[in-house]
Amino acid sequence: MEKKRTLISDLPKSIDRNVKIQGWVQTIRDQKKMQFLILRDSTGLVQVTHERGNNEQIAQTIAQLIPESAVEVEGKVVANQKVKLGGIEVMLESFRAIGPAKEVLPIDIFGGNLSSSENRLNWRFLDLRRPQNILVFRIQTTIEQAMRSFWQKEGFIEIHSPKLMGTASESGGELFKVEYFDRKAYLAQSPQFYKQMAMTAGFEKVFEIGPVFRANPSFTSRHDTEFTSIDMEMSWIESHEDIMEFEERWLKYVLQAVKEEYGESISSVFGVKVNIPEIPFPRLTMEEALEILLREKGYKPPRETKGDLDPQGERFLTEYINKQFGHEFLFVKDYPISARPFYHMRHQEKPEITKSFDLLWKGLEITTGAQREHRYDILVEQAKEKGLSLQPLQFYLDFFKFGCPPHGGFGFGLTRMLMLLLGLENVREVTFLYRGPNRLTP
Numbered sequence: 498m499e500k501k502r503t504l505i506s507d508l509p510k511s512i513d514r515n516v517k518i519q520g521w522v523q524t525i526r527d528q529k530k531m532q533f534l535i536l537r538d539s540t541g542l543v544q545v546t547h548e549r550g551n552n553e554q555i556a557q558t559i560a561q562l563i564p565e566s567a568v569e570v571e572g573k574v575v576a577n578q579k580v581k582l583g584g585i586e587v588m589l590e591s592f593r594a595i596g597p598a599k600e601v602l603p604i605d606i607f608g609g610n611l612s613s614s615e616n617r618l619n620w621r622f623l624d625l626r627r628p629q630n631i632l633v634f635r636i637q638t639t640i641e642q643a644m645r646s647f648w649q650k651e652g653f654i655e656i657h658s659p660k661l662m663g664t665a666s667e668s669g670g671e672l673f674k675v676e677y678f679d680r681k682a683y684l685a686q687s688p689q690f691y692k693q694m695a696m697t698a699g700f701e702k703v704f705e706i707g708p709v710f711r712a713n714p715s716f717t718s719r720h721d722t723e724f725t726s727i728d729m730e731m732s733w734i735e736s737h738e739d740i741m742e743f744e745e746r747w748l749k750y751v752l753q754a755v756k757e758e759y760g761e762s763i764s765s766v767f768g769v770k771v772n773i774p775e776i777p778f779p780r781l782t783m784e785e786a787l788e789i790l791l792r793e794k795g796y797k798p799p800r801e802t803k804g805d806l807d808p809q810g811e812r813f814l815t816e817y818i819n820k821q822f823g824h825e826f827l828f829v830k831d832y833p834i835s836a837r838p839f840y841h842m843r844h845q846e847k848p849e850i851t852k853s854f855d856l857l858w859k860g861l862e863i864t865t866g867a868q869r870e871h872r873y874d875i876l877v878e879q880a881k882e883k884g885l886s887l888q889p890l891q892f893y894l895d896f897f898k899f900g901c902p903p904h905g906g907f908g909f910g911l912t913r914m915l916m917l918l919l920g921l922e923n924v925r926e927v928t929f930l931y932r933g934p935n936r937l938t939p
Contacts (some may be wrong), residue, residue, distance in 0.1 A: 500571065506540035508585055509575045518543065518587065519569045519595070521626065523607060525562060532559050534589075535582070536570060539631055544580050545570050547589040555592045565626070567596030614925065619931055621939055629766050633913035633927050635687045636759050638917060643708060643754035644727065647747050653702040653729065658691035660684060660708060664889040671711045673722075684710035687908060690893045692730035693840075693869060694902040697896045704729040706911075714934050718923040719808075719861060719913060723932040730906030737842075737852040737868040740905045744856065744864065745776045748826075755918070769920040778826040778856075779818050786829050795818055804833035812860035832922050839883040840876060841867040842905075845909055852905075865908025873897040 503516040517763070519536035534545040549556045562568075571591040580586045583807055604612040604620045606627050611617065616623040624630060645655070661682045665672055673684040688705050695703045709726040732742065755763075756771040781789070783804070790796045790810055794817075798810045804831065818827045832853045834843065841851040843859055853867035870876045880890060887894065915927035925931045930939065 504540045505538050507545045508543055508574050508587070509583060513574065514577055515571065515590070516587065517569065517571045518545075520567070522562060522564055522566050522568055525559065527560050528582075532556060532898065533571075534559065534568075535610060536568070536587075538627075541628075543800070544582050544586040545589050546586050547592070551589075553735060555589070558594060562594060562597040563601060564736050565602055565623075565732055566594055566598040566742040569593040569595050584661070614923070618925065618931060618936065619939070625929075630842075632759070632762060632766055633915065633919065634929065636755060636763070636919070637911070637927070639755055639758050640751055640914070642749040644704075644706070644747070645752045646754075648702075648704045648729070651702065651743075653704050653731075654695075654700050656691070656695055656700075656705050657707060658685070658688040658702050658705060660710070662690075663892070673710050673712045686711055687726065688728050689840075689908070690896075692728055692906055693893075693904065694896050696730055696732045696871075697899070697901045701732045701902075702730075703833060716934065718925075719916070720910065721924055721928065721931060721933055724924070724928070725911040727909040727911055728906065730904060732902040734868060734903055734905050735882050737806065737830065737854055737866065737905055740866050740868065740907055741780070741830070741854055741856075742777070744866065744909075745774070745778045745826070748749060749774055749776055752918075755792050763919060767919045767921070769918070770823060771918070774824065774826050778828055779822055779824050780828040780830060781814070781818075781829040783833065783850075784831070786810075789817060790814065803835040805836040806855070806862075808861070811857050811862055815857050815860045821846045825859055827857045828854050829857060837867065839879040839885060840869050842870045843879075854907075856907075858914075859915060861917060863913045863917070864909045866905065868905035869905065871903050873899040873901075 500517045502519055503511060505518060505520065508516065518536060520536045521544065522539045524535040526533040530549055532547060532549060536543050536545050547555060547559060552747065570587060570589055572587040572589045574585055574587055576584060577586050580583050602623055604616055604623055606623055647801045661677065663682060663686050665683060665686065669684060675682050687709055688707065692703055705728045706725060708723055710723050713720055713722060731743065732877050751774055752771060756773060760771045763771055786806065790813055794813045796810065796813055815827055818824055830853065831850050834849055834851055837851045837853050841853045844850045844852060851867060855862045856864035870879060873894065877887065877894060879934040880887060912924040912927050916924050921927060
């Protein structure tokens with residue numbers, strides 16, 4: 498019977514047993530009498546030792562092997578305290594080069610000097626072999642599982658909205674146009690319209706984890722043209738405060754799950770501590786935020802932000818909150834209508850202010866949310882006020898003609914969360930395959 502594969506992480510349980518291991522040859526030391534291989538799979542590293550005199554054919558195969566070849570090894574696991582990799586080694590008995598590398602790697606993935614960011618993106622499938630990169634996506638998996646677990650406990654329904662649309666889902670800008678038979682279509686910037694459709698359909702609580710597309714020409718560390726958006730919407734709310742209260746409970750649950758499973762690994766690999774936030778998170782109105790920036794920093798966001806915060810303002814505010822309250826998170830709420838889309842509900846007593854918010858974490862915005870306007874006549878008037886043509890929006894406006902509950906929700910950036918969680922400098926480092934203005938491959 499074919500011997501089953503043993504993962505490298507399970508080898509300490511197999512001392513004095515024969516095993517089969519499969520993985521990549523990370524390094525080769527070919528000496529006169531002995532050959533040493535460092536073999537790697539997705540769970541760890543192990544030293545494989547071969548005495549040259551045991552099998553000349555194997556010795557010649559190893560001597561001609563190029564690092565990063567995919568191989569299969571069978572041998573006996575033995576304890577050896579002199580071996581730095583866990584005090585064990587595998588004494589090689591049989592060897593197969595299943596997927597031999599044809600040439601030396603075009604980038605350095607394990608040496609002291611990593612290749613440039615652009616070159617590593619060119620060869621992303623090789624760069625992803627680094628254990629710290631594999632760890633990023635194990636952490637991402639835990640994050641998404643925890644998010645779904647919390648939503649399921651709260652009675653949410655998962656939806657998958659279309660990514661081809663006949664009109665813009667956010668604004669008239671940053672749209673990717675595509676040929677769609679005899680007319681134009683657009684790649685979805687957000688599932689916003691369809692989340693709200695689910696509210697009018699009576700779903701009450703929905704979430705989606707899926708791709709969105711923004712034709713943004715920015716080359717910053719936090720922007721990409723395709724990314725994974727995490728969205729939720731819920732009905733029968735009193736105000737945007739209900740959405741903020743939900744999000745802080747959700748985030749605390751998710752971070753707790755990450756810390757329990759990967760807290761030690763994150764600390765040792767990335768040098769970052771996973772902190773579990775206290776709730777409620779601090780809150781500031783936009784008016785209070787601008788006053789603090791001016792008073793504490795002498796800073797006023799540039800005019801082109803139209804009442805929104807710029808990146809420098811976001812950093813200053815979270816530094817202030819962390820110093821005052823020891824908290825990494827900050828809700829900034831009640832944005833002016835100039836900084837928010839037409840479908841955000843407005844305060845009745847202050848119609849120039851929306852019932853909206855952003856969540857800032859470690860100096861960067863990771864969430865935009867709001868209570869939505871659910872009353873048809875008001876929604877139409879707000880669209881007109883923004884100078885929007887009603888005809889392309891009519892399918893959306895029709896959602897609200899036949900009875901719609903008060904509702905709200907948020908959109909959350911997965912790559913931004915991972916970047917901040919792990920203390921990395923660019924969303925490229927936590928994206929499986931990055932898409933930007935100049936990058937469509939691999």
